[in-house]
Amino acid sequence: MADISDSAARTARDLRVVFSRLRRRIREVAQNTDLSPSQESALTLVGKHGAATASALAAAEGVRPQSMATTLAALDQHGLIRRAPDPDDGRRQLVTLTDAGRARIEGNRQVREEWLARAFQDRYTEEERQTVLTALELLERLSRP
Numbered sequence: 001m002a003d004i005s006d007s008a009a010r011t012a013r014d015l016r017v018v019f020s021r022l023r024r025r026i027r028e029v030a031q032n033t034d035l036s037p038s039q040e041s042a043l044t045l046v047g048k049h050g051a052a053t054a055s056a057l058a059a060a061e062g063v064r065p066q067s068m069a070t071t072l073a074a075l076d077q078h079g080l081i082r083r084a085p086d087p088d089d090g091r092r093q094l095v096t097l098t099d100a101g102r103a104r105i106e107g108n109r110q111v112r113e114e115w116l117a118r119a120f121q122d123r124y125t126e127e128e129r130q131t132v133l134t135a136l137e138l139l140e141r142l143s144r145p
Contacts, residue, residue: 015139029115030108034078038063040108042071043080043097047105051094053086080104 027037035043045057052060058068072095075081080101086092097105120129 026112026116030111035074038067039071039074042068043075043101044105046075046081046095047097047102051084051096053092054095057095075101 027040042057042061045061046052049057049060054068054072055065057072058065061068063071072081072083076083078100079098081095082098083093083095086094120132124132
């Protein structure tokens, strides 16, 4: 890292730490105690992927297929997912969200957004919120290829 300035290295480190803390806090806000963090994560993943096999979900989540199978079994018991035979390969099952699963994801998203908006409203001035918006525009460049 000899060719990286001290300010760039500090920004990278501090940004990673702040994002990790903020992400953890946002997750805490909407956590319902009946699902584990891995179950919540898998539920969100099913919502993003639509119909998917357990092995595809395990690969996307970076866990062993056996771990995903256990997680999906718990989500199934809560009535949040359904399994149906894959029309292309009857040996496999496709996992999708039930109406209850979709409602849970949407409810969590709404609670998180409301908490974050309220936190910005209560803890920052208008000028500070505008500064955050400007910083986000700059950070958007990091997500581009």
